Structure formats: structure tokens, C-alpha cells
Amino acid sequence: MTVLDRRSNRLGVWGWLGGGRWGMERYAYILHRITGLAILLYLLLHIVVTSFRVEGIYLWTGNGFLHSPVFEMGEYLVFAAFAYHACNGLRLVLVELGVAVGKPTEPVFPYKTSLNVQRPLLIGMMFLALILVAMGAYAELIG
Amino acid sequence: MNRTRLWILHMAAGVVLFLVLGMHMAIMHLGGVSHLFAPYAGTADSIQNSLFRDRMPFFTVSYVLLLGVALFHGLYGFRTILFELTLKRAAERAITVVLLVVGLGLFALGTWAAVAAHGMALAGVKG
Numbered sequence: 593m594t595v596l597d598r599r600s601n602r603l604g605v606w607g608w609l610g611g612g613r614w615g616m617e618r619y620a621y622i623l624h625r626i627t628g629l630a631i632l633l634y635l636l637l638h639i640v641v642t643s644f645r646v647e648g649i650y651l652w653t654g655n656g657f658l659h660s661p662v663f664e665m666g667e668y669l670v671f672a673a674f675a676y677h678a679c680n681g682l683r684l685v686l687v688e689l690g691v692a693v694g695k696p697t698e699p700v701f702p703y704k705t706s707l708n709v710q711r712p713l714l715i716g717m718m719f720l721a722l723i724l725v726a727m728g729a730y731a732e733l734i735g
Numbered sequence: 736m737n738r739t740r741l742w743i744l745h746m747a748a749g750v751v752l753f754l755v756l757g758m759h760m761a762i763m764h765l766g767g768v769s770h771l772f773a774p775y776a777g778t779a780d781s782i783q784n785s786l787f788r789d790r791m792p793f794f795t796v797s798y799v800l801l802l803g804v805a806l807f808h809g810l811y812g813f814r815t816i817l818f819e820l821t822l823k824r825a826a827e828r829a830i831t832v833v834l835l836v837v838g839l840g841l842f843a844l845g846t847w848a849a850v851a852a853h854g855m856a857l858a859g860v861k862g
Contacts, residue, residue: 646851682753
């Protein structure tokens with residue numbers, strides 16, 4: 593009996609970053625991961641920094657360490673990452689639930705892929721993310 | 736809990752985050768313009784506006800909810816990404832334990848801070 597090695601189909605880091613022939617959904621997925629990791633890093637730091645307010649230390653105001661244009665810009669990038677991650681994540685949940693992927697059909701050549709069926713949803717969600725990013729930029733400039 | 740259930744929880748947490756973190760982001764990043772839950776002058780994250788929100792039980796509860804859901808969604812997602820590298824079983828177990836400890840530790844810290852900040856903000860109003 594052949595024993596399968598669970599590491600034999602390992603792609604490593606290329607498995608994370610390579611779009612290959614999978615098209616724009618694959619790159620949406622890669623960006624989803626990058627924004628997710630960035631938001632997670634921010635979240636871990638954010639919990640610690642905001643907990644200091646119990647000691648009356650507000651690092652993000654007045655002369656605080658985080659009250660500088662560099663960190664303000666960084667916060668805007670976190671907002672942009674959230675806008676993208678949230679919109680694309682909502683699409684992923686809808687697709688996982690079978691929404692917007694069409695009905696199952698017989699696998700008759702030439703085969704049809706459900707990726708093309710859900711593409712308007714992807715484009716719509718990217719458009720929504722873009723509107724949110726623009727609104728955030730406007731609020732940063734006005735505020 | 737098996738992996739399918741954890742994955743469903745991960746997705747459900749994402750939907751909850753869409754709403755709760757969406758509200759948090761709208762207040763913090765659009766608050767300078769909308770002044771939603773930020774009635775004082777300046778930015779939404781000024782000390783006065785922060786204390787204003789800390790006084791409201793709704794925000795204390797929503798911060799704790801946001802904290803728990805965000806930590807689960809983020810750390811479970813990170814664990815999934817790491818596991819795709821097809822690590823050895825021992826490494827997978829070590830990663831799970833480390834992320835669990837980090838998650839529970841930060842949840843305890845954040846919950847304590849949210850509750851303490853609420854108490855201090857209320858005491859500030861009374862005192």
C-alpha cells in the first residue's frame with residue numbers, strides 16, 4: 593500500500609504569493625491575506641496602546657509618541673486595509689454560502705467556471721471598498 | 736472543536752466584525768467630519784471624546800465584543816496561513832498554544848482596560 597507524504601505537494605511561500613493562472617480572484621485573495629496580517633499586527637499593538645489610557649497615558653494625542661504625521665498616515669492605511677479586507681471578506685462569505693456562483697450544472701465540455709459568474713460581485717465589492725477608502729481620505733484631509 | 740466548526744466560527748466572526756469594527760472605524764476615521772459619538776471639538780480620538788465614549792456602557796460592551804471577536808478571527812486566520820506551510824505536527828501544536836496564550840492574555844488586558852476606563856470615566860463625571 594502506498595503511503596502518502598503530507599508534505600509532498602508543499603508549495604511554501606510561493607503557495608502564498610503566486611497567482612499563477614488563477615486570475616484576479618487569486619490576487620484578491622493574496623491582498624486579502626496581506627491586509628489581514630497588517631490589521632492583525634495593528635490590532636495587537638492597538639490593544640496594548642489603548643490599554644495605557646487607564647493610567648491616563650494617551651499616546652495618540654498632544655505630545656504623545658503616536659501623534660505624528662507618520663503614524664496618522666499609518667492609521668489611514670490601516671483604515672484602507674480594513675475597507676478592502678471587509679468588502680472582499682463579505683464576498684468570500686457570500687460565495688462560501690453559494691450566493692452569486694450560479695446553479696450547479698453537468699460538467700459538459702467546454703466546462704464553465706463559477707469564477708466568471710461571481711465576478712460582478714467581486715467588481716462591486718472592490719468598487720465599494722474604493723468608495724470607503726476615498727471617504728476615509730476625505731475625512732483625513734478635512735479633519 | 737473540529738476544524739469545520741472553527742472555520743464556520745471564523746466566517747461568522749468576520750460578519751460580526753464587518754458590523755462592529757465597521758462602526759468603530761466609522762466613528763474613529765469619519766468622526767472628525769460626522770462627529771458621531773464625538774461631540775467635542777477636535778478629532779474623534781481626542782481625550783475628551785475618548786472619555787465621552789468610555790462613560791457609555793454600550794461602548795464598554797462593544798469594545799469587549801470587538802476584542803474577543805477580532806482576536807479570534809485574526810489569530811485563527813494567522814494560524815490557518817501558517818498551517819498552509821505544511822509544518823510538522825509538533826510545530827503546529829506549539830503555534831496553537833502560543834497563539835492561544837497570546838489571544839487570552841490580550842483579551843484579559845483589553846477587557847480589564849475597557850472596564851477600568853469605564854469606571855474611571857464615570858468617576859470623573861461624578862467627582
